[in-house]
Amino acid sequence: MRSAHTVEQVRAAEATLMARLPEGALMQRAAAGLAAAVGDFLGGVYGRRVVLLVGSGDNGGDALHAGALLARRGASVEAWLLGDRTHETGLAALRRAGGRVAAPRPLGAGAVDVVVDGIVGIGGRPGLPARVAEVVIPINQAIPFVAVDVPSGVAVDSGEVAGMHLRADLTVTFGTHKIAHLVDPAARACGAVELVDLGLDLPPAPVEALGEADVAALLPRPRPDAQKYARGVVGVRAGSTTYPGAALLAVAGANTGLAGMVRYVGSAADTVKQHHPEVVGAGRVQAWVVGPGGGDEAERHLAEALADEVPLVVDADALRHVTDRVPQAVLTPHAGELAGLLGVERAEVEAAPLRHASDAAQRFGCVVLLKGRRTVISGPRVRITTTGNPWLATAGAGDVLSGLIGSLLAAGLSPLDAASVGSWLHGAAATLASGGGPITATDVARAIPAVVTNLAVRHWAP
Structure with missing residues (x-):
């Protein structure tokens, strides 16, 4: 059975687990799972070209740490910093691994191998800011996308979409499925969904899918x-x-x-x-x-x-x-x-x-x-x-x-x-x-x- 939990349930479970773990350990687990999923999606890492779309939240940090792991395995990784702030530890890890920060630019089909969407996570509001949408919507239509937790812009707890949102070929989510992964129209934007187990202790889920x-x-x-x-x-x-x-x-x-x-x-x-x-x-x-x-x-x-x-x-x-x-x-x-x-x-x-x-x-x-x-x-x-x-x-x-x-x-x-x-x-x-x-x-x-x-x-x- 696939259980889909609310953002509040996930946040509470994450807080409980983080209190028992060293600082940053939970993000490292998530990043490792994300990097592995991206590598599987690409059919290999060495020589691949990866663009990270990095927002202000923790999923931006997940993307940066995953990008660092990919860069260490021989990928060419660049990060577009699209938020009001940046996860500094993740950015430092990316740079140490040989990744770089680049300015957003138009990308046509084949310009890069994959774009990792870490703009808006499960705690964000539905929809994309206009300045971000102008940059990312055109490339979303031309290049394969992997979403971090959910495609940016969807309503996580309702499965609805409001305003501009991204579509993923693969969504890598952490700890549990979210309602947006199961319920349309948001589920249509998720593509295939891969779950990375984080060891969360979760209550009964409000939405489930029988297996x-x-x-x-x-x-x-x-x-x-x-x-x-x-x-x-x-x-x-x-x-x-x-x-x-x-x-x-x-x-x-x-x-x-x-x-x-x-x-x-x-x-x-x-x-x-x-x-x-x-x-x-x-x-x-x-x-x-x-x-x-x-x-x-x-x-x-x-x-x-x-x-x-x-x-x-x-x-x-x-x-x-x-x-x-x-x-x-x-x-x-x-x-x-x-x-x-x-x-x-x-x-x-x-x-x-x-x-x-x-x-x-x-x-x-x-x-x-x-x-x-x-x-x-x-x-x-x-x-x-x-x-x-x-x-x-x-x-x-x-x-x-x-x-x-x-x-x-x-x-x-x-x-x-x-x-x-x-x-x-x-x-x-x-x-x-x-x-x-x-x-x-x-x-x-x-x-x-x-x-x-x-x-x-x-x-x-x-």
Whole structure:
């Protein structure tokens, strides 16, 4: 699991550790990790040309000390001093190692091998000062960048971006991940993220991302004496005469073997039975999936599902009819649907997905899964889904996701776990089915059992 902590949590942990270490030891650890990561990024150090963008804070010091290590290994290192003050110990170390200070200048592609962004660290304000942006934004578009802790200018604790900010090909962070590394739009600016362990003693993180082992541990497993009803029955109220395909896709997501039985109620029953003969009709369920392709029938489907007082997934057309608190629900909007729920513009949601997903979770008293490149699941805790690829942006993929989450609810997972495990599996299935090329929603549904099998082989004891 990747845990993402706030700036306040990191600063407190660093202060505790520094009190036990010799002065400067923590920065030396960070600098050593940064220098090693830059060397790996370049595929070697000797003869490489490195520019350090040095701000006033400790990450400027990290960059200078790392630059000194690179210079000792044969790199040509120059530092551009862009802050109001400079970390003097780091600057002295760079000069002793043969590095130099240079004035900022235009750099075209190939002029240097890498630029190390140490301008604004985790304690800085979002955005770049105009005088700094004028110098660094043009070269950010032409030369590979490695960011120290976070790309300069992003909002570390929210994952938002404000004003001008830099984009990194690689971000080297220290001690723990920060929220900006997981949450878009800031996460898009981070590129690949490499964590350097500093030995910090940290409290529980407010944001986390499940890993493969976490998902394997949470997945429902049939007991030796299992029977279909005990494994959970999921009901699907989806589709309409206009959109029967949505019913098929929601049922396909539910009918992946993770629950013991799938029931379908709706106007697409004949079509569903033709494609999924094992799916049965109305009856008792442990969870409902409501909304995909529901059209004018969605309001009635939602009311009938709520009357059963079981956990439910609310998606697509049914989201328009959520007006009160729904404590047992998982809402699965995309940005436009969440904007409608909250009465804001879509662009506002896209600019601050974590904030808006959390606002909706509080307003409706439930788990909210905001779909996106980095899906945000907000409820008792916040989880970010990092699986998937751009080919997953295809019609009907959300219908499959809602059915999959419903099956996990029926199998006994909590709304938070069902949403986060379902989203992880959905993204992993897309990657498996894609193989680097285009996919359809049906491909994603068909790949889910193979993903679960792979997890079982690697993580479940025989």
